[in-house]
Amino acid sequence: MDLHEKIKAYIVENFLFGDLEPLKDDAMSLLDNGIIDSTGVMELVAFLEGDFGLGIEDEELVPENLDSVDNLVGFVTRKQAAA
Amino acid sequence: MDDLQSIHRLLEHSADRTPDATVIEHGEQRLAYAELEAESNRIAGCLIERGVVRGDRVALLADNGPQYVAGFFGILKVGACCVALNGANKTRTNCLLLEDSGAVALVTRALQVRSDLPDLVAASPALHTVVIDRVAPSWSLPDRVTVLAAADVAAVTDSRPEIPSELDDLCAIIYTSGSTGKPRGVTLTHRNLAANTRQILAYLELNADDSVLSVLPFHYSFGKSLLLTHVAVGGRIVVDNRFAYPANVVDNIEQSRVTSFSGVPSTYAILAARTDFLERPWPDLRYLTQAGGAMSPSLQRRLRETLPDRIDLFVMYGQTEAGPRLSWLPPERLAEKYGSIGIPIPGVSLLVKRPDGAECDVDEVGEVVASGDNIMQGYWNDPEETAEVLFDDGLHTGDLGRRDADGFIWLVDRVKNMIKAGANRVSAKEIEEVIAEVDGVQEVCVIGVADELLGEAIEAFVVPRPGSGLEANTIQQHCRENLALYKIPRTVQFLDALPKNSSGKVLKKELRLDS
Numbered sequence: 097m098d099l100h101e102k103i104k105a106y107i108v109e110n111f112l113f114g115d116l117e118p119l120k121d122d123a124m125s126l127l128d129n130g131i132i133d134s135t136g137v138m139e140l141v142a143f144l145e146g147d148f149g150l151g152i153e154d155e156e157l158v159p160e161n162l163d164s165v166d167n168l169v170g171f172v173t174r175k176q177a178a179a
Numbered sequence: 180m181d182d183l184q185s186i187h188r189l190l191e192h193s194a195d196r197t198p199d200a201t202v203i204e205h206g207e208q209r210l211a212y213a214e215l216e217a218e219s220n221r222i223a224g225c226l227i228e229r230g231v232v233r234g235d236r237v238a239l240l241a242d243n244g245p246q247y248v249a250g251f252f253g254i255l256k257v258g259a260c261c262v263a264l265n266g267a268n269k270t271r272t273n274c275l276l277l278e279d280s281g282a283v284a285l286v287t288r289a290l291q292v293r294s295d296l297p298d299l300v301a302a303s304p305a306l307h308t309v310v311i312d313r314v315a316p317s318w319s320l321p322d323r324v325t326v327l328a329a330a331d332v333a334a335v336t337d338s339r340p341e342i343p344s345e346l347d348d349l350c351a352i353i354y355t356s357g358s359t360g361k362p363r364g365v366t367l368t369h370r371n372l373a374a375n376t377r378q379i380l381a382y383l384e385l386n387a388d389d390s391v392l393s394v395l396p397f398h399y400s401f402g403k404s405l406l407l408t409h410v411a412v413g414g415r416i417v418v419d420n421r422f423a424y425p426a427n428v429v430d431n432i433e434q435s436r437v438t439s440f441s442g443v444p445s446t447y448a449i450l451a452a453r454t455d456f457l458e459r460p461w462p463d464l465r466y467l468t469q470a471g472g473a474m475s476p477s478l479q480r481r482l483r484e485t486l487p488d489r490i491d492l493f494v495m496y497g498q499t500e501a502g503p504r505l506s507w508l509p510p511e512r513l514a515e516k517y518g519s520i521g522i523p524i525p526g527v528s529l530l531v532k533r534p535d536g537a538e539c540d541v542d543e544v545g546e547v548v549a550s551g552d553n554i555m556q557g558y559w560n561d562p563e564e565t566a567e568v569l570f571d572d573g574l575h576t577g578d579l580g581r582r583d584a585d586g587f588i589w590l591v592d593r594v595k596n597m598i599k600a601g602a603n604r605v606s607a608k609e610i611e612e613v614i615a616e617v618d619g620v621q622e623v624c625v626i627g628v629a630d631e632l633l634g635e636a637i638e639a640f641v642v643p644r645p646g647s648g649l650e651a652n653t654i655q656q657h658c659r660e661n662l663a664l665y666k667i668p669r670t671v672q673f674l675d676a677l678p679k680n681s682s683g684k685v686l687k688k689e690l691r692l693d694s
Contacts, residue, residue, distance in 0.1 A: 113655035127423050133267070133664045134423040135601065135633065138449060154454045157426045 103168050106143055111136055122165035137162060144168075150175045183373040183552075185344045186407065187255040190216060193413040197387065202410065204435065205244040205418040212413065215249055217337035222253025222286065222310060224335035225327050229308040231284055233258025233342060236352065238282040238303075240264040240273065240291055243397050243418045246312065248406065250286035251397070255369075258342045259284075260349035262364075263398035267663045270295040274302030276354050276362060280559065284308040289315060300324055346370040352559050353400055355499045356597065360608030364559030365400075365499045374526060374552035375502035376407045381525045382507050383408065383466070383493065390415035390437040394422040394446060400503035401471050401602070405441055422446065429454045436463045443471030443602030447478060448632050457485040466491035466510070470503075471602030472634050473590065476517035483513055496520035496590075499604075500574055502553040505529055506588060519587045520580070527551035528573070531582045536572060541584050544591055547576045598627030598635050603665050605637065610658065610666055614639055617657045619647030624677050624685045625668065639668035640690055642676060649673070 097105065100122075108116055111132050118131060126132045132140065140162060144150050150172065161171035184192075190212070193202070198213035210218075231237060237254040239261055241247040254261040262280040264273045277285070283305050289312055292299060296318050300306055309326045320326065350369040357363035385408055393416055395402035409416050417435040419428050429450065432440055442450070447469060450456040467482070467490060474494065483492055491510035497503035506529055508521030523529035530538050531545040539545040550573030557565035568575050579592040598605040607625040614623045622642040627635030643649040651671035658667045678689040 109652075113659055114652040115656050115659070127421070130267075130664065132423070134425075134449070135445070136664070137423040138453065138632065141453070155426050157453060158424050159421070159427075162424070 099172060100165070100169050102147075103172070104165050106147075107131070107140075107165065110139065110143075119165070122169075125159070125163050127159070127163055140168075144172065148172055148176070150179075183346055183370055183377065185255070185346065185348075185369040186350050186372050186376075187219075187252050187344075189373075189376070189407060189411045190219065190252045191339065193410055197413045200387070200413055201415050202413075203245050203248055203416050203418065205420075208245055210245045210248075215245070215252070216339070218245070218249040218332075219252035219256060220337045220339050221332050221335045222249055223256035223340045223342075224337075225310055225332055226253065226257045226259065226284055226308065227340060227342075228335070229284065229325060229327075231257050231259055231308065233344065233348065235259045235284070236262050236280045236282045236349075237284045237286060238262045238264055238277055238280065238306075239398070240266060240285065240287040240299075242266055242288070242291065242420050243393060243402070244420070246288055247397050248416075250310070251406075254286065255344075255350060256340050256342065258344045258348060260352060260366075262352045262354075263403075264354075265396070265398050265663070266291055267665065269661055269663060270298055271661060272362070272663070274299060276364075277303035277306065279362075280352055280364060281305045284310065286310045289313045294318075296320070344369065346373065349556070351403070353398070353403075353499050356604045356606035356609060357558070357564055359564070360606050360612050362609075363561055363564055366556045366559050367502055368556060371502045371553050371555060372403075372407060375404065375504055376411050378524045378526045378551075378553065379404060379408050379504050380411060382509075383468070385409070385412045385414060387413035389439060389465070390417065390435070391439045391441060392417045392419055392428070392432045392435060392437045393441065394419050394428060395441060395443070395471075395602075399602075400497070400499040401441070401443070404502075404504060422449075425449050425454045425456075429456050429459070432464075433459065433461070438463055438465040439467065440464065441468040441470075444469065444474035444478070444634055445601045445632055447474060447482060451478065451481060457482070461487065461490060464490050466493060468493040468495060470495040470497055472599045473518075473520075475631075479513065479517045483517075494519075494521060496588075498549075498574070498576055500555045500568065500576075501527075501549055501551075502555065504553070505549050505576075508587070512587075516585075516587050519583070519589050521588065522586055523549075527553065529588060530572075531580055531588065532572070539582070542581050544579055544581045547578045547580045547588065547590070548572055549574045549576060598625075598637055600627065600635050600637055600665055601633050605666055610637065610639065610662065610668065613658055613661050614641065614654055614668075616661075617649070617654050619644050619649035620654070622677055624687065624690060626687050626690050628691060637666065637668045638690075639671045640674050640677060641671055642674055 194212040194216035237259045352364040354362040494508040496506040506521045528550045580590045610625045621644045624640045630636035678686045
């Protein structure tokens with residue numbers, strides 16, 4: 097499973113409980129579309145830290161990094177490249 | 180003499196005293212008191228033109244921001260009662276609340292209701308008016324409903340409507356989870372909210388130089404009290420609706436130079452764990468407040484010992500039914516009383532009582548009973564539920580506590596079967612009823628289990644019908660479709676049978692031990 101698939105699968109499994117339909121495209125805001133709330137963002141961060149072994153700084157918890165599948169893929173890619 | 184005033188008079192007085200002072204900021208939007216007053220007068224004018232009268236209920240569905248605040252005060256200026264709905268609710272829930280309240284009008288935003296407006300309208304037979312920023316061509320609404328958009332509102336006079344109102348008129352209905360699973364409408368009069376506002380101002384010592392950054396929704400009683408106390412003194416409210424990204428919120432607190440910040444326990448848990456909130460010097464912050472559930476003594480201690488001494492930390496306790504504030508822990512006593520809910524606020528009596536109504540001795544556990552001008556009138560259209568909590572001696576909070584020798588109260592347990600997830604009171608029964616709708620569910624029991632971040636997390640135990648092949652995802656998906664996000668069980672466990680006593684009552688304590 098590539099990075100994109102893995103992130104998307106996590107969101108679909110953990111926040112949509114297997115239902116792909118609400119996630120209409122990979123650019124849509126997860127927060128504004130009611131897919132996650134503030135607790136969900138914290139779970140998402142724990143997933144990125146755990147499954148990808150990333151060290152995420154507090155100031156990186158911003159929508160530009162976390163608020164869509166595309167943003168997440170870009171963020172993880174940049175973090176892995178910098179590691 | 181009774182010198183309390185109706186809640187919309189708070190805005191009118193501040194608009195008269197300091198018309199140019201900023202009342203609310205949200206991103207790039209900034210409204211002065213005179214501008215907010217004018218906009219709320221226009222909304223009131225629209226509602227009056229449409230025949231809304233004193234005593235009517237008008238629903239409000241909007242995120243925190245200038246539109247919410249103008250709508251709220253506009254509704255009150257008509258003499259109507261504001262029924263603020265939670266945008267996190269599923270439409271199915273808000274339909275129920277609209278119908279239950281008998282709302283005749285809805286003030287909302289297009290982004291908030293989106294394609295669900297026709298469903299909301301259809302659910303409320305009494306509804307004849309929608310005030311909204313813009314109209315989507317795809318909405319098909321019945322003839323009984325008139326939609327007024329921004330241009331219609333702008334065309335109405337902004338002069339102050341002079342509608343007589345009494346302190347004992349209903350001001351707000353706030354829906355909260357009830358033990359039966361059905362949401363209950365807490366009815367608060369202008370007197371209830373004005374009294375509580377004054378009581379809070381007395382111990383926070385707020386003035387016109389004060390300001391707050393609010394991440395708490397105004398439809399929620401804690402958020403509402405932030406709004407009312409600051410409007411009462413001519414203060415400033417900075418709205419930030421994106422606490423999901425806490426680093427941005429911390430920057431916003433600093434950049435907006437507010438004098439206070441308010442949160443529920445999980446707010447502070449997230450700030451402490453995932454931001455540099457505890458490391459910044461905060462030259463402008465005067466105090467922090469915390470309510471909406473019990474914050475762990477260890478986190479209280481950490482906040483107190485890490486933040487500069489000059490920043491007061493107010494730990495508070497209350498209930499929506501009390502408008503909401505009931506007690507506060509004076510900041511100078513916090514370090515000796517970590518974990519206590521403190522002492523009654525001025526004007527409130529908070530007693531710990533035995534089942535026979537007698538007051539408990541020092542350190543004896545009993546139910547916390549509250550009385551004062553801030554206590555609600557009852558639950559909307561629900562005399563039976565009202566009779567379970569309102570008695571001659573006041574509001575029976577359902578919280579068990581003890582009073583120490585210094586008069587400080589400590590909560591130890593709850594009488595009722597409610598879960599406090601985040602700051603949200605959640606009815607286990609409501610979730611159980613939704614899960615029971617899933618095909619293949621034979622029996623279900625929902626409990627709250629201790630959780631570092633949320634206080635309590637929701638867990639569901641399900642007995643599947645033999646051979647049904649039921650999966651946890653199916654249940655959680657159904658919850659997601661029918662419940663607000665914060666009500667979805669974090670885990671679903673399957674059991675062959677629920678533990679029960681001899682009379683068939685489910686033993687939730689045993690489930691808690693197993694989880």
